[in-house]
Amino acid sequence: VKGPHTRVEGLLRTIWTPFLLALLMVAIWLVITQIVSDVFYSDEAEKYFLRLLIVLALGMFSGNSGILSFGQVAFVAVGAYTSALLTIPTAIKQFTFLSMPHVLKDWVFPAQYNAWEGTLAGGIAALVVALVFGVPIVRLIGVAAGIATLAILVAMNVFIQQTSSITRGTSTQIGVPQTTSMRATLLWVIAAIVPSSAIQTRPVNAPDVVTGTLGSSAKATIRPWMAHIVPPSPPRSAGAQ
Amino acid sequence: VGVKANWVISSAFAITGFLAAAVTVLYMLNHGDVRPNVGQGPLLVAFVGVVIGGLGSLGGAALGGFTLGLVINLLSATLPRSIQGHTLMFAFLLVILILVFQPNGIMGTVDKLRRKRVPAEVPRVAAEEAPS
Numbered sequence: 001v002k003g004p005h006t007r008v009e010g011l012l013r014t015i016w017t018p019f020l021l022a023l024l025m026v027a028i029w030l031v032i033t034q035i036v037s038d039v040f041y042s043d044e045a046e047k048y049f050l051r052l053l054i055v056l057a058l059g060m061f062s063g064n065s066g067i068l069s070f071g072q073v074a075f076v077a078v079g080a081y082t083s084a085l086l087t088i089p090t091a092i093k094q095f096t097f098l099s100m101p102h103v104l105k106d107w108v109f110p111a112q113y114n115a116w117e118g119t120l121a122g123g124i125a126a127l128v129v130a131l132v133f134g135v136p137i138v139r140l141i142g143v144a145a146g147i148a149t150l151a152i153l154v155a156m157n158v159f160i161q162q163t164s165s166i167t168r169g170t171s172t173q174i175g176v177p178q179t180t181s182m183r184a185t186l187l188w189v190i191a192a193i194v195p196s197s198a199i200q201t202r203p204v205n206a207p208d209v210v211t212g213t214l215g216s217s218a219k220a221t222i223r224p225w226m227a228h229i230v231p232p233s234p235p236r237s238a239g240a241q
Numbered sequence: 242v243g244v245k246a247n248w249v250i251s252s253a254f255a256i257t258g259f260l261a262a263a264v265t266v267l268y269m270l271n272h273g274d275v276r277p278n279v280g281q282g283p284l285l286v287a288f289v290g291v292v293i294g295g296l297g298s299l300g301g302a303a304l305g306g307f308t309l310g311l312v313i314n315l316l317s318a319t320l321p322r323s324i325q326g327h328t329l330m331f332a333f334l335l336v337i338l339i340l341v342f343q344p345n346g347i348m349g350t351v352d353k354l355r356r357k358r359v360p361a362e363v364p365r366v367a368a369e370e371a372p373s
Contacts, residue, residue: 136341144344147292151333151340154285158333162326 018197022190025049029186042182049185053192060196067141071133071149074156075126081160083122084173086111092175099165115179119188286310293339295346304347309336 032045058072085108088096093109100108113121133152140148160167167173268283269275286309294305312335317328343350 133337136337140340140344143292143296144340144346147289148337148340150285151289151336155330155333155337158327158330162324162330 018193021193021197025186025189025193029182033182046180046182046185049182049189050180052189053185056189056192056196060199064199065138067137067145067149069149070146071152071156074153075130077156077160078129079122079126081167081173082125083113083118084176085166086113086121087115087118087177087179088112088173088175089177096168096174097165101165104166115177115184118179286313289333289336293336293343293346295348295352298348298352301346301348308339308347 028045028048032041036042054072054076058069061067061072062069085093090109090112097105097108137145137148137152161170163169164171269279272279286306290305290309291302292305293308294303295301309332313328313332316331317325320328320331339347345353
């Protein structure tokens with residue numbers, strides 16, 4: 001029997017977790033900025049939010065697919081290097097990237113993106129690279145998939161270390177504008193929490209990571225955004241609501 | 242029935258630890274110096290080698306190790322000097338390709354080929370008993 005009551009209940013259950021998590025993040029931000037107001041702690045909170053973003057990304061992929069991805073940091077690197085190349089002031093780039101190929105030079109040197117554009121450019125570059133690697137990886141399951149992602153990580157690491165004309169190898173990239181603010185990282189975290197909870201599946205029988213059989217788990221899941229169509233499952237514990 | 246699984250697995254783990262240490266002695270005698278990060282290279286090769294060979298078979302592990310060693314050495318011998326540093330990158334991209342086409346490792350495919358010789362309907366055990 002599907003009444004309006006169950007429908008509202010399902011909607012509440014869908015938005016409850018992201019709402020609570022976002023509220024917690026805002027609470028942390030308020031405590032750090034309003035009560036503590038110390039540079040050390042606001043720096044640490046920025047790092048905390050940034051790491052949380054990486055964990056959310058990893059959780060979105062590994063938590064839903066059952067593939068243990070060791071290679072996620074490779075995409076972090078792609079985003080970092082792309083945004084660094086495009087945001088460093090032209091004057092600095094002209095003497096730090098002397099041996100860059102001319103094709104890239106004409107395109108990268110004039111670019112002086114602001115924080116927004118740099119973030120988006122880095123994200124899009126990582127998205128493209130991840131898509132290229134993702135197409136073959138999704139055909140794998142279990143240990144083979146994990147090792148393939150590890151191979152991505154190693155390949156990317158070697159590429160960055162050895163292609164010094166573009167990445168400056170093991171040297172530091174000088175002059176990246178430090179535009180990251182705590183409020184911006186907080187907004188990104190909240191923006192990431194919403195989709196990650198929207199695509200969160202509830203595996204009835206989680207995929208076997210070792211033997212790599214996905215089994216029926218893909219069918220037997222109810223996504224929260226489907227809760228309007230599918231009647232919600234009975235609450236797991238009395239204290240959940 | 243009377244085998245204690247926990248005990249067997251932990252003693253097997255201990256034996257592999259002993260073997261790994263024995264290998265390390267030889268490896269270090271070859272190298273001549275010890276640093277905290279000296280194990281990073283062998284770690285990656287061991288991990289990847291065991292999986293591309295095929296988990297769960299001794300021959301597979303050895304074959305995987307040999308394959309990876311062969312690939313890395315062939316690449317570093319044939320690549321032009323300008324991209325010599327990228328050897329490991331090409332090797333690991335090749336590993337991804339091997340995994341995509343041989344998800345169960347090289348030994349997994351060998352097993353599958355071996356099983357194909359036996360008629361599909363007849364269970365494997367029965368087919369092996371038939372000649373005797």
